[in-house]
Structure formats: C-alpha cells, structure tokens
Amino acid sequence: MGWPLVRLGEVAEQVSRGEPPVTGTDYRLLGVRLWGQGAYERETIDGSETKYATLYRVETGDIVVNKIWARNGSVAVVGPDLHGTFGSSEFPTFQTNNARLLPDWFRLFTLTKDLWDQCDSFSRGTSGQNRLRPAKFLEIQIPLPPLAEQQRIVARLDRVAGLVRARAEAAAAMEADLQAMLAKAFARCIDAAPRRPMAEVAPLIRRPVEIEPDGAYPELGVRSFGRGTFHKPVLPGSEVGTKKLFEIAPGDLLFNIVFAWEGAVAIAQPADTGRVGSHRFLTCVPEPATATADFLLFYFQTPEGLQRLGEASPGGAGRNRTLGLKKLETIEVPLPPLETQRWFDRLQAKARQIRDIRAASARDTDALIPALLHQVFGAGDRAA
Template identity: 45%
Template structure:
C-alpha cells in the first residue's frame, strides 16, 4: 500500500462565506453541536423574527460544521440530510468538503480521533473563558490522507462494524426486555393473594456501630440510585473521621441510603461487601433467612409498588430533603410467599441478571471497539510507510470474548491511568509522579489478572523508569483528553486530575477499573519507589520464566534479570540477591492472595 501523504486541511475544506437573509415569518432549523464527536442534532425551529442576526450561513448536507467555542472538546460533525438548510451563526464555521480529494465519511470518522481533536485544541487560542478556534490556524494544519479509494474502503468498513454493533445491541436489548417481562410475570404469579407483613417482622433494622480507631482504615460502601446496586468507596482513615458515625455492613444485609432510597438507592450486600462500613446515612435491614430472601425483598422494593411505599416513607419537599424514616421503613408491608418459592424466584432473578450483565459487558466492549479501530487506522497505520491494506480482516479488531476487565486498547489504558490518578487524588489530594504511576498501572493490570508477555507496555512498566511513556500510550491519551495534567505538589511534580476529569467517570465505571485503582493505592501508597520497582521486577521475571516453562526459583529469577542488558543494572541498584528475591516472592504471594495468586 502506498504511504499516506499529508495535506493541509485548507486543501480539502472550503469555508462557506455565502449568507442567507433571515426573514420574519419564515421558519429556520437551528443546530446543536454535541461534544466529544457525538455529532449534530436539531436544537429546534425558530421563526425568523426570533433570530437576532440579519443573515446567517445555511448549511448543506455533508458540510462539516465546527463550534468555535467547543471545538477543543470535540464539538463538530458532518451535517446530516435532515439538517440541510439549517442556519448557523459566526460561532459555527461551516466547511464544504472537496469530494474529489476527501471522502465525507472518512472525514467523519477521522474527526473522532485524538489527532483531529488535538488539531482543534492547538488551533484554539484566547484567554480563559474566551478560547475560540481560529479558522485560519485550523485550515493550516496538516493531516494524513490515503488515496480516495482507500478512504472509501476504510469508511465503509467502519460503517459496517458500527452498523453490526447497533444490530447486536438491538438484539440484546430485546432479549433483556423479554427476560425482564418473564421475571415480572413470575413475581406477579407467586405474590398473587399472598399475605403482606411489615419489614419489622421479616427484615428488622440492625445497626452495628464501629468503634473508630485513628490508625485503622475503614473500607466504605455506597449505594447507587435507580436500582444499580452497591459500590465500593475509598477507605476512610480513622484519624480523618471527625463527625461521621460508621456502621458495619454484613453479607446479606439490605443496605439503604436514607436520603436516596426513594429513587432506588439500595441493594443487597454480597460476600465482597462483608465488613465494609456505611455512614450514618445508610440503614441496614437484616432479612430473617428462614422467612424471606434478601434478593426477593430487594426486587419487591424496587418495583413500582415497592418504590411508592419507600417514597411515602421518605417525607420531604425534594431531593436530599427526602429522608427515609426508620419507623416508617419498618412499617412498610411486603409480600411473603413460601420461602422455597422465593428461592426459586431468586435463582430465576440471578439468571436474568446474568443476561443483563452480558449485555452490559458486550456494550462496554462494543464501545471500546470503534475507538480501538480508529486508533489502529489513524494513529498507527497512518504513520507506517508499508502498512498492509487497512480493510483486510487481519487488521480488524475483534470483540473480546472474556467478560472481565482487561486492557486491550489504548483508550482503555488511558481510562485505567485516569482511574489511578483519581484514586490517589481522593486519598491525599497530591499528584502522583510518573515513576509511581507507571508502576501503579503495572500492578493494576496484574491485579485484574493480566499476564500476557506480548503486552509491551507491561514489560516497560515493570522495567526501569522510562520517561518516554509519559508521551505515549495511556498516559498520553489521558493527558491529551485533559483527564490528567501535570501539577506540582508537596512531593514534587506529578500527574493530577485535569479539568475534564469528570468525563472519565462513566468509562471508569463501565470498565470496572475503580476497584483495581483503589487496590493499588491502598497497598502501595506508603511503599518507597525502590521496593515498588523490586516487586514489579521480580513479578514480571516470574511471569517470563513461567511462560517459558521454567520454575521461578530465586536463582532462575536472578539469572533472568542478569541476562537482560536493560534490566541488569537493577541487580546493583535494587541490591538483588537470591535471599532478597526469596523474600520478595513471599511478599508477592501475599499481595496477590486475594486475586488468585502469582504464577
């Protein structure tokens, strides 16, 4: 394949200057330009008398529209057919695409890449709150461009994958709807004519106060609204708890937020939640296991009828003023069918939850697939002079089959980096240095079960400090997105939360990276850099030896490190001996004891 050439945007885009006169009494479509590559949408239709400007630019189908103010945040896109003829102000430059040089669909996909967003960021200048994209600067930037045929082939392949992902989501949504309907019908059947009893008789309120000690950390639990269950909060250090009262949570408890229960913020504590703590804002009801199933009880309270009762027990004007009363909670009456019937329903409910989890996991992988393909095509392949055709099956990223967190795309790597920086920030508010961030990424990936030696980043992260990693991979992407930024704290320069950090929260939740990030922080925040590097070095050496079918003895580990030119200096730097390596292997076994052990 011929190498991609570079062209200035001004060669393939022409800014529209012709304006149409706005006439009172005539309707005009107006456009909303959504952030982060989400494209354009109809904002509404206005009468000409409602538009202050005397004239505006009318957009055409497949024109490229940019928001001057938010271009640096991905606010741009192609004009779809239903928005043709809409009018825009000077804050929204409109460009026609030279179809003889640039395929519109190719441009649409390319605009979703880090490269294009970076162009818009660099072309946007001005003081705080007055940053605007400068059209001349924007059109002067160069972009990589393959032949028109290759552009069309790339766009067609991406369109095809995007369409198939949409079809899969529709199918999975239909399956989930049918499963939920089946579950609801089953619940209606088993509760028809059944006696109702107050919660005080079947799941009484139990509070287990915590005697707070200053040097002890207490892992906290929270509840998400709308029936999305429980989640783990960062640990609380006893010395920093000045006013809160804490209460122990046990497996099987029904845990309710007393300020958000009315909108479904409650769930059943699992084994993984056992002996976490909740603030005084959380109530724990303990189901009598010979009378009622906790999950059956949860399902009823999350139903329309159940939530109405919880809402009635939460008086107040609105939102956080609506507090769940303990006496009112205990007075709520719930259906109590035969326990064996409840248990059968609970098993059926678990199967439906599996369907929901499969759909959610598939959706996460699907959402990561397109960014991965874009990265492979535009960020990597564009720079290869002799790359294979980009539309071949061999170069198409496939959906992962394992339904567990793993790092298989640069975008996911960036999310993990952001999750780690956020976890450390929540603990002490200080930036985390590059060295510690690299090691944190390594151990987070290992904690999630990653052990593939073909992951070049894994080896680099375990190896000697590599300042170049700051300018590549996940750290670079997270920095470019402004999820993280360089900052100076009391321990020196490092990585802190960026201005756009809130945008990564949904991705952290989708990929379930928060537990791994918190795990790394809680186990390593007091460990010195040399010990952190020693642990990573020995761990990776053990992986490598195991991969080669060799027993990872201290002698074999030392020989492995000594045989590697890049790693050999570690022996002197870290004072590695067979005895010290033996001690480290024991520490690693303890470190990974709760995640399946080392190799």
C-alpha cells in the same frame, strides 16, 4: 498506512450562510456532541428567541465545530437529517473539496484521538473557555488516502458499525423481554401472598464504627435505578468530624435515604466487605426464615415498590426527598413462602448470568470499531 498528512485548509474551506433571524420564523438549532459522537437537533425556536444577530445555516456534508468544546472532540459532519438547521457564530462551518476529501472520511476522523489532540493543542483562551479559532482548525493535519481508498474504507467501517448497532438493538430487545419475564414471574409469586411490615421482615441493623483519628474508612455508595453499589474514596479518620459511620456487611439490604425514591437500593456484595456508610445509608437484614434479600430488592425495583418508597420519602425533588426510617419500617412487603422466594431468586441468578454473558460480548463488540479506527488512522482513538 503510509498516506500523506494534509493540512485541512488544503482540502476544505470555511463557509458562512448567515441569516438574520426573523420573528415568526422557526429555526431548528444544531448541537454537536463530545468525542466525535455527531451532531443533533437541540431545539426549535422562534426568530425572536435568540440573542444572536445572525444564525448560520448548515447543509449535508458540512463539518461543524463547537469552538469551545472542540478540544473535547465536539466536531461533527452534518447528516441529511440536519440539513437546513442553524448554528450560532460559536459553530463555524466548513465545506470539503469532495474531489479530494470525502465528508464521510472526515466523519471517521472525528472519532479519533488524533483529531481531538490537535484541536486541544490549537485551542486558546482562559480556563473553561479555550476556543478553537476557525483559522487554527484549518491547520489540522489529516491522513488523506486516494478518493477510491477513502470510499472503500468508509463503506467497510459503516457496514461494521451497522452490524454493531443491529446487535445492540437486538440485545436491548432481549433485555426488555427478560425483564418482562421476571416481572410476570414475580407477579405470580406474590399473587395473594400475605404482607408484613419491613420492621418484622428485614429490621434495621446498625453497626456503629468507632472513629480513630489516624484510621482509614472506605465508604460505600448506592447507585439509583437499581444499579448496585460502588466504592467511594477512603475517608481519613481526621476528616470524619462529627459524622457517624456504620459498618456494612455483605448481604445487607442497603437504602440510600436521599435517593431511595428513585431506586437507590442495593444488596452489599462480598467485594464491599469492610466498607462503611454514613447515617444516610440504612442497612436492613432479612430474617432468614422469612425473606431473602434478593426477593425484597426486586420488589423495591417494581413500580409498586418504588411508589411505596416515594410515599415514605416526603418533601420536594432531589435531596429534599428523604426516606424516613419509621416510614420504611411500616412499608408492607409481599411475603410468599420462602421456597417460592428462593425459586424466584434462582430465576434472577440465571437472568444475571445471561446479562453477564451479554455484557462481556458487548464489550468485545464495542471495542471493534475503535480497533478498526486505530488500524486505519494509526494514532488511535479515545478509550471508552
């Protein structure tokens, strides 16, 4: 834009509002998210619960820096909701000269790759502990238009950001309505429907893979919470060892036995052709005249279905909860007429189309603010 680059130390200075913590007094502690995503309230503690001899109060408009993670964009401007919160000495605070630099202008700058790269270049220390010293932070250069121009651009981008947030909130509300509609339709479909065990409805099918030392075996993974499959790196045959691998075919109802209890169930897609899984991935194939994979998958994502998977996965939390094969085979699933299942699958397909359209629109919308930041600051922003 042709604006002059100004050293931050010319338009801001470090401030210190230190207070020794007092037992019996509550202190709201501040945190700073990465990549310019702002500050937040971490927790409230009693003065006796901190190891720091001094806590530092922040005020609205302050710039706060996380010394260790500044190189990853952990820099923020304090909003009114965080006025009066506290940070440790790891969070140095700076105050701008509002006659030359608006705090909100710097807030926009925290979203740019230019700032992150400068913080990274000034950070020093051992690996994982590359701190940014306050004096070095003040060496950062920032594009500085006239105050009126700062105000105009901030107002424009904040207005656009508000529209983007409103759109995201509306999309979330529509998604909730869509999911509620599907849940009600599914409940009608299975009302009074007979139930049969998975061993009869969708028996386990194993397709052992013969391992060649010079072979390559691309693995498939299953995300939790019904978020589908994903591709793992290719596993060289020489590294398979004693692990058994099994072929996965499109249309398989696939269970990750370690995390099935939290919805790690998916249908293998055409793009997953040729992928393999270890013994931890169970492939069930619905009987074509009895059930559809889409219908069964929806059931296993309902509260009842997740409860059944949880009951079939004994043990403690996390990796200690493993879905038992025999227990999976005994889970009784609702089985309305095949045509009813196919009707519901068509309803799901329409819902997926709507979601795909929304997702494409959301990607375009999400790119709007970064594009505007790039236009304003020139140096660009971090790709999402």
